[in-house]
Amino acid sequence: MAILTGQQFLDRLQQQPPTLYIDGQRVTDPTTHPATRNMAQSLAGLYDLQHQPDLRDTLSFEEDGERYAMSFFVPRSKDDLARIGRAHHLRANYSLGFLGRAPDYMNANVMAAGLGAAYFGACEASGEGKRDFAANMRNYYDFVRRNDLCLTHALTNPQVNRAKQASEMPDPYIALGVVEEREDGVVVRGARMMATLPIADEILVFPSTVLKENADKSRYAMGFALPTNAPGLSFQCREPFDIGRDPEDHPLGSRFDEQDAFVIFDDVLVPWERIFLLYDTELANKAYAGTDAVLHMAYQVVNLKIAKTEALLGVAQGIVNAIGSGQFQHVQEKVSEFILTLEIMKALEVAARDGAALNAYGVMTPARGPLDAARNYYPAVYARLTELIQLLGASGIIMMPSKADREGPLGPQIAKYLQAGNASAEERLKLFRLAWDMTMSSFGGRQNLYEKFFFGDPVRMRSALYDVYDKAPYVERIHSFLNRSETPEAVAADD
Ligand SMILES: Cc1cc2nc3c(=O)[nH]c(=O)nc-3n(C[C@H](O)[C@H](O)[C@H](O)COP(=O)(O)OP(=O)(O)OC[C@H]3O[C@@H](n4cnc5c(N)ncnc54)[C@H](O)[C@@H]3O)c2cc1C
Structure with a gap:
């Protein structure tokens, strides 16, 4: 299918609507619902941009006679990265940068994870056929780019009690966990706190909360993707910010309310071929860094x-x-x-x-x-x-x-x-x-x-930066400064 037009995106959204709830009601058609239709149109506009003759070559690339969105491009050189960066910037201009989760963000995720698919093959639960997690990840990247899908994602557990582990909550399935394994996949139950842009074709579920390693907690270690209309899956949206005002009055809210939703998994079957990671807390904790x-x-x-x-x-x-x-x-x-x-x-x-x-x-x-x-x-x-x-x-x-x-x-x-x-x-x-x-x-x-x-969380991000940043050479320089002899020859030798 390759690069989508806006109309194709809207048609797909209308035919396979995500299971959204707003103000206590099911949104049966996000392309016409007052709280979501303008955002759907804005996304369609983004898809149309890649067909605009003067932008086509910046926003898409050709491979084996097919065109794909530039955010799926695999950079092999610094020039390639610059090309991707130009496309990101141009697409961001469309919303003045106020659309945080335009599809490019998750496209970059699946591109890197797809190329780094071997990482998921190291998972202990990975096996043959549909259980080959590396193949699943590679195939998923190919599937997403071929269909130019729009993805949302949800990483964090519900904010119930941050003093406790997921397994210590009043119910072990408040945080999303595996309930059972079946021949055709695994059944998951629980919730994820936040998915921006639920007006999407698919949801990618990965862990971000650090999981401690023990058998009890491994049920929370998972990575998978599902259509946003999968049976048992629902998105409880927050109060809409597009309240039907004229774009001159609400220039951003009337166009770019990407929505944020609480994601509920009510015994949802995840087919094996959609699973990228299971039970492996170590791989789960490092999935984003391990694939870059x-x-x-x-x-x-x-x-x-x-x-x-x-x-x-x-x-x-x-x-x-x-x-x-x-x-x-x-x-x-x-x-x-x-x-x-x-x-x-x-x-x-x-x-x-x-x-x-x-x-x-x-x-x-x-x-x-x-x-x-x-x-x-x-x-x-x-x-x-x-x-x-x-x-x-x-x-x-x-x-x-x-x-x-x-x-x-x-x-x-x-x-x-x-x-x-x-x-x-x-x-x-x-x-x-x-x-x-x-x-x-x-x-x-x-x-x-x-x-x-x-x-x-900015606090934990700083802490992570503190952990990974190599500070030792600078400490070493100070030590050698404090210990250096004052003769000019010795200073030159220190340098
Ligand atoms: C508008 C918006 C859109 C978002 N979109 C997405 C999305 O699309 N997908 C997605 O997966 N996530 C999304 N997020 C979630 C985002 O990743 C989280 O907000 C972030 O990781 C912090 O987690 P939390 O909100 O659960 O905060 P908490 O973890 O509940 O933190 C609350 C407070 O407690 C402190 N705290 C809690 N635990 C610790 C700890 N262990 N150490 C130190 N301090 C701690 C925090 O510093 C903070 O002050 C979105 C968030 C917002 C606000």
């Missing part, structure tokens, strides 16, 4: 965050231009903070590519250090960027009559009193509404939380 999937996903993320920061900078300077505040030094300083963040992220992207190397599976893999820096740095700085937008926009970000107001009886007064020094009232209000939706609306508030947690 985490780095390819982080590379998508750094490109996405560059696009997002560019958009935030554009809005910040747009506000300054509109209301003529650029003369004030503190305003210049505030805009400079966006520039610094942008340039740091761009530099980290370049450094990740520059330090890339072929991994054990022959995949050109971006360097870990700069990507770890990016995914720890951005969550920390994002809240400041939203604060800066508020500080620059002040009351303008709240005094924003709607499109209907502009067209209503007070329209002439709104046009007069809410004009800006360098923009009409209409231009100014559209811009300020975008600033508000980026940072203050329910959509913007969720973005703030998302940026803090989407790659994991």
Whole structure:
């Protein structure tokens, strides 16, 4: 099938809708339901982009006479990585970087896991035929890219009691676990806390919580994929942020509410050929690092965050231009903070590519250090960027009559009193509404939380960085400085 059109994506979603629940009701058709139809259209728009004649070669590649989305491309050189990065950035621009889980993210995951499939073959439970987990992973990558699927994923256990292990909860199947093995697969029961973009074709389930090794806990060690309409599987969505307002009033929320859902597995059968990992806590704990999937996903993320920061900078300077505040030094300083963040992220992207190397599976893999820096740095700085937008926009970000107001009886007064020094009232209000939706609306508030947690708990991420980062050479340098003799010859010898 190769690269999908938007219409093909919508048709598939309509024919095989995920089992979504919103406000106590089943969403029978996500392409027409008021809370999901605009997001479905936005995803369709992303699929259509890859057919646009001027973008086709950037957003897709050809292999054996077939075209595939660029996010499935296997990089073998640094130039290949740059090509993939350009596609990530271009696709991120489509939503100004406010679509966190566009399909590219999971495509990068299945590409790396598919190429690193041998990792899953080492699982003790892996065997012949449908139980060959390495073959299952390879086939799954091929299946996803051939059908240009849209994936969601869910990694973490329900937030019931973080002081206890999954097996110590009031019910051992609150956290997702294996109930039984059958001839045709395994039955799983329990829940996962969060799957962004449940308006998807398939769900990928992997572990992220570190599992302690013992027989009791191995039931929680698993990796598999299923269609989002698999029997027994349901997605409880959060309150929608697309509330049917005109895109001029809610420029982001009305288009890019990717949704987040709680995922319930009510004795769901996972066929053997969809299982990539089972019972092996050690392999489960390292699945993302062991295949380098985490780095390819982080590379998508750094490109996405560059696009997002560019958009935030554009809005910040747009506000300054509109209301003529650029003369004030503190305003210049505030805009400079966006520039610094942008340039740091761009530099980290370049450094990740520059330090890339072929991994054990022959995949050109971006360097870990700069990507770890990016995914720890951005969550920390994002809240400041939203604060800066508020500080620059002040009351303008709240005094924003709607499109209907502009067209209503007070329209002439709104046009007069809410004009800006360098923009009409209409231009100014559209811009300020975008600033508000980026940072203050329910959509913007969720973005703030998302940026803090989407790659994991920032506290534990820092701790992981502390663990993996090789600090010894720097300590050694200090030791040798403290112990070095002061003669010029000895200093030269130390260097
Ligand atoms: C908007 C949004 C979208 C998301 N999308 C997805 C998605 O698509 N797929 C997905 O799998 N996940 C997703 N996540 C989940 C994300 O991975 C988690 O939020 C993150 O890993 C933290 O886990 P938690 O939310 O369960 O927090 P908890 O683990 O419950 O943490 C709560 C608090 O307790 C502290 N804490 C808990 N345990 C420890 C510990 N062991 N050591 C130190 N401190 C601890 C934390 O630091 C934090 O302050 C999303 C999250 C958000 C907010």
